[in-house]
Amino acid sequence: MKAVQFTEHGDRSVLSYEEHPDPEISADEVLLDIKAAALNHLDIHTRRGLPGVDLAMPHIPGSDAAGVVSETGSAVSRFSDGDRVAVSPGRSCGTCEYCRHGQQSMCESFHLIGEHVTGVHAELAAIPADNLVPVPETVEWPTAGSAALVFQTAWRMLHTQADIAAGEHVLVHGASGGVGHAAVQIAAHAGAVVYATASSDEKLDHARDCGADHLINYEETEFTDEIYALTDGRGVDVVVDHVGPATWEDSLKSLAKGGRLVTCGATTGPTAETNINRIFWNQLRIIGSTMATPGETDDALSLVWDGTFEPHRRTILPMSDIARAHELLEEREGFGKVVVVPDSEVQRASDSQTQSGDSAYDR
Known part of the structure; x- marks a missing residue:
């Protein structure tokens, strides 16, 4: 072969x-x-x-x-x-x-x-x-x-680990990538208000097609400023961050009190600085996630096979x-x-x- x-x-x-x-x-x-x-x-x-x-x-x-x-x-x-x-x-x-x-x-x-x-x-x-x-x-x-890989990963991140609910506000970084565009679709399907970041307006147009409600070009603006403006200073309930050091501290900053940051990777490196005061004062949760169980995979892919989600x-x-x-x-x-x-x-x-x-x- x-x-x-x-x-x-x-x-x-x-x-x-x-x-x-x-x-x-x-x-x-x-x-x-x-x-x-x-x-x-x-x-x-x-x-x-x-x-x-x-x-x-x-x-x-x-x-x-x-x-x-x-x-x-x-x-x-x-x-x-x-x-x-x-x-x-x-x-x-x-x-x-x-x-x-x-x-x-x-x-x-x-x-x-x-x-x-x-x-x-x-x-x-x-x-x-x-x-x-x-x-x-x-x-x-x-x-x-x-x-399989991206939809099962995003499914476990959002449903099992972050336990998102309809009406919550979810920020998805790297919405033009594999896990990112899957996470946008899954969060939108769950009834969340979805904020998507990407490096160009063209990529953000695709994120809109996936179900994003608010689009942030991080090459043109600080995403934290946009999040505060769009949420009247409250912040979001969940951040999906698979980027790492380049977004980490601002991702935590973008969370509302009691918010959850869920991560499955770190494409910009493994080590990031963390403001521990922000974590305990705002009672934030940082949640790791890797791949999925067979049942979670079946749940996610069944919605790909019937056309609800699209790679x-x-x-x-x-x-x-x-x-x-x-x-x-x-x-x-x-x-x-x-x-x-x-x-x-x-x-x-x-x-x-x-x-x-x-x-x-x-x-």
Whole structure:
């Protein structure tokens, strides 16, 4: 098979798309014929190298994908050959105290497909059956392959961890990114008043399409000033912050008394200064969140599959153009998810379009 891979950490030049041995499945795995996959900022961090993560090389990245089951292991009963499925990348042990209480994303050995172990940016992937979610026939491959990570993450952040309620005011940073645009949709669906930040008016137009009520261009104004103005000095009830040091202190400043800041990442770095006085005086809560449980994932994706939520896409590229795909994320070009498709699927789609006049990405 062909796969995206790198043999050392570094810039985009370490990426290649070339031959790699076909995966062999174990008893609890299926062999997945990848139809579409997607990038997350996690793929950038993994390529550059993460502290404490020692990868076997060459490494195939990628945590988001969807495709067709082509072979099943002897212990697999949930799926059969030909089933359409999407990958949910979180891996847990199933036996620690957290797993036994249904908190798989808090597992003592929690890790992610694509970050800690072989990923899915390839023609084929061996995936544990427990990490697969059925995909209805009505869902297009680019949608199925780009929804799982960001929508389950945003769902757990807002519903489980922050426990948002209708009528609350929610600030979502980076509304043009994967988690950000999912969080805008989820908060709006819950009946919250949504404030979205982004770096351009064009990106904010997309955020409006996702359900944002108030739009803040952080390149032109201080978002804290806008929040105070829009809330008559009160502040918001919840801030979704996956940015880190660049927004952290002002995110806390933007909260109303008793407000909650929920975070799932730190794209601008791991260390931020915190005004502790503001936390105890305003009785704020800082809440961490990582991925989701299987039940939370099912809840979120059911609303993607029925069209309530939509993974917005900035482009679809062949996997051989993986360096450009990484560049789009690193340079913050465009809005929504970057989807990559195996070159063999691109050719198949092209051949089918020539014959029928319609795109075959959704077949």
